Amino acid sequence: MNTWNWILAPLLILGGAGAVHAEEPFETFDVDPTKRWEYVADTVMGGVSSGALSFESEDLDSYARLAGTVSTANNGGFIQFRHLLATPLSKGAEGLRLRVRGNGEVYFVHVRTKGTRLPWHYYQAQFETTANWTEIRLPWSAFKPSASLLRDTPAAGKIKSVGVVAYGRDHSAKIDVSEVDFF
Structure with a gap:
């Protein structure tokens, strides 16, 4: 082995290790997701x-499933599952990434911040689902405020x-989410 091989070999090993062992997504629903995620409906x-909300496994994939009937009767119109963050995100995070499949309906991600003080204040971004697993990337610029004060x-x-x-x-809702992450 020549001198360059001795110098480059450790760098290639370290570089390869980083690529192979990428950081885990924020959520993969495989270890006690009931401790982090809660179901909420307009009945409140x-x-x-x-x-x-149920947590399922299939072909080594764990995922959350939200299923039900959304009705706008009686001033309603939502079902959701949410995670309250224990620690703040990095200020450098540029958006949210999901791995989803569903029944072809349009769904939304709602995020709440320290500035969304009232229950009907949130930021919303929409996405479509298909029957196949799909990666959805939502930059923060895709999230629209629910109120003009935000x-x-x-x-x-x-x-x-x-x-x-x-x-x-x-509508009838059925959406599976196997990963949630920030980019």
């Missing part, structure tokens, strides 16, 4: 939507919760 404010886009370091939501119209 008089709505009549119904559904459930900033135009959420500040990553101030986000305190993330929710996957079936929202806004009468």
